[in-house]
Amino acid sequence: MSTEPEPASEDTADTVDAGPETPGTANGAEPDAAGGEVPADGTEVPADGRAPDAEAAAGEAGDAGDEMPAGQPGGASADGGGAAAQVSEAEAELAAQRLVRERIERRKAEKQAPIDAGTKLSGTAADLLAAVRAVESGEKPAATVFDDPEPVPRRPAPEPVRQPRPTPAEATAGPTGPAPETVQSVRRVLAEGGAPETLAPQTAALLGEGAEEALRADPWQLLRVGGVRPEQADGFARALLGAACGPDDERRGRAVTVWLLEQAALAGHTALELPRLTATLAQRGVPDPDAAVQSTLAEGEALAFQDALEETGARQDDTAGGAEGTDEDEERPVRVLVGLERYALAEESLADGLARLANSAPKQDGSAADWERAAASAQGSAADLIRAVADHGLVLHTGGEASLAEPAALMHTAHALGLRAWAAAPGPLGRDRFAALLGDPSSAPQPPAPTAPDVSVPAGPAVVTLAGLLAGAEGPGRDADGALDLDLLVVLDAPQLDVEAGALLAESLPDGARLVLAGDPAVLGSVGPGRVFADLLAARVCPQTASRRPDPGPLGELVSGIGIGELGQVEAPGKEVVIVPVRDAGEAVHRTVQLVADSVPRAIGVPTEETQVITPGHGGAAGTRALNAALKERLNPGPGRFGGFDPGDRVAYSPVPGRTLPGRVVKADADGLHLSCAGEAVVVPKERVEQSVRHGWALTAHQAVGGRWPAVVVVLPGDAAQALSRPWIYTAFGRAARHLSVVHGVEQALPRAVAEVPAKPRTTRLPVLLAPQVPVEG
Known part of the structure; x- marks a missing residue:
């Protein structure tokens, strides 16, 4: 790593008013999915x-x-x-999937009777347990989840009738x-x-x-x-x-x-x-x-x-006055959880869908010899992935950026075998990146297996966004039974999958389909509730394949070390990694503008429009607001005639919670703000501009997940020290493909966060829900 001298440039940090700021520091306002933030008010974020x-x-x-x-x-x-x-x-x-949502709310299968435990509880927990059992016995009114009739068992899906692929709906x-x-x-x-x-x-x-x-x-x-x-x-x-x-x-x-x-x-x-x-x-x-x-x-x-607890290693504070003995005749300890109905139903439906996929034999597309021949022609862990998918309906795949070549090899194999195989990414950046990889002939195993003559496979890279797939705006559409018209689905950046999207996805897959969840477990988790990918990895209920492809170069070495808790020095002869020390947040903004507008294009050869700034939060003196104000003044100055935006402004548009679409402002008229997002025209009504559109030269790490840029500038002002953790740093640094500049003002907080601050735990029920349904693989 090297330290770059400061080039001469004007200070533009304070020239544009970014609008009313939430009081707090840079670490106090990480985005929610809507592009907003949870304001800081003195609590640690x-x-x-x-x-x-x-x-x-x-x-x-x-x-x-x-x-x-x-x-x-x-x-x-x-x-x-x-x-x-x-x-x-x-x-x-997601209106096209109302039938799916109704199926979720009815609960796909009758749940097992409540665990006959809890007689040793006392106090608050005992009172609540009595209330729960009163509801279950009919003495008190209950939510529909307790008293819905048993649904009709899912019938086997017939051979789907191929339907024309729907065209994207107009904005x-x-x-x-x-x-x-x-x-x-x-x-x-x-x-x-x-x-x-x-x-x-x-x-x-x-x-x-x-x-x-x-x-x-x-x-x-x-x-x-x-x-x-x-x-x-x-x-x-x-x-x-x-x-x-x-x-x-x-x-x-x-x-x-x-x-x-x-x-x-x-x-x-x-x-x-x-x-x-x-x-x-x-x-x-x-x-x-x-x-x-x-x-x-x-x-x-x-x-x-x-929820029953495993007695080995069970925490005593998981129950209020829980059982202390370990004799076989004593009751199994439980913990009492309280949650909102929407997430409870989604998590139970997700468990049902995953269990169905894991416990059922996948549709026999291609002979075992064809699959083995394709696996033998693949390289390294790609062969392991192909063999696992050949025999199982649910497979997990882990790895960094380089590991995407293995799902790409799987997609080529599936298409060659005649499977209707599709890949889905959380956003357009991930979709386009994987589509480019699929279009590279070198990612296909050689020689390919023969294509089945009677099956129509997608023409060109079959990659969509997850939201577009579920809404029917992208991808294969749905068959006569209402399920997705496909045989294999590869979900990329799977750690971004929350329980609600996961439930919709699992319920939408036909019987006999294969699902592959692929992603890097070290990145930041989903914006929505749940930890679907991490819970599945921990539960070990299906085959898991780990990529053995290391991310190349100094950047790959740096990020791989962060993933295991080590922040080491790396040799960067081509200035792949540059450290820019700063004393305060004002200097951090000043140096960031210099890097984006001058230093990186001049010294690295990456244009300004291909450089992305990432910072811990929206608020504070070096948050996205302050940085975007300074970058706009330098790169696209203007009066901000429409809600602070001008044609040519780089923006981040969040149509719904959990999705951030990068784009640019085209124009503004009586209809609203016209954007170009991933090549698609979007019109944002005037009344929604303030809450769903932000300037996008600077993003938070959550907004940047799934994206990758030739050059990235990560801004770490001193007041961001409390916001740092290993997953945040791993995610932010890992967005750079060729060059990473770190505007560094947190001193020893950076290596301390890498070594000592893991991901914050989340309370979920998915492992418990999966345990009785899916047999554990050896």
């Missing part, structure tokens, strides 16, 4: 930008947009409820909002309670036609709006209810419980352990946390679960 756990998340805003002003009963910024519109757009985008505006009269009535009640009237559209969209009556009957319903926090909902409730408002109000207890579970989902958890949830409720001023949880369960706003 981990390197992956999500609340570390329910306690920390409880101090954070729950959605994209800026935090509601402190001290106002219901004050909030105009964009505080952006996620509501975004969630609606996500549902509209459209967001879904129709609530009725104007509903919005107006909500605006009146918000004003009466001292809350900003700008919250009216998203509040009306969340609560429906009776929104005004719902708010008057239960003012804490305002807490469901993104960006609203408990203390602000309390102020709103006091203004409406007067003396009748109190901290022991049952409505408040339920609302805060649901809010905490939503914050936990933002942190990646699909459920919370009961002691942790009740402790956090107490910290939030709920006098009787146990009663609040039980009330939430009785109203069907959350679900409770009893």
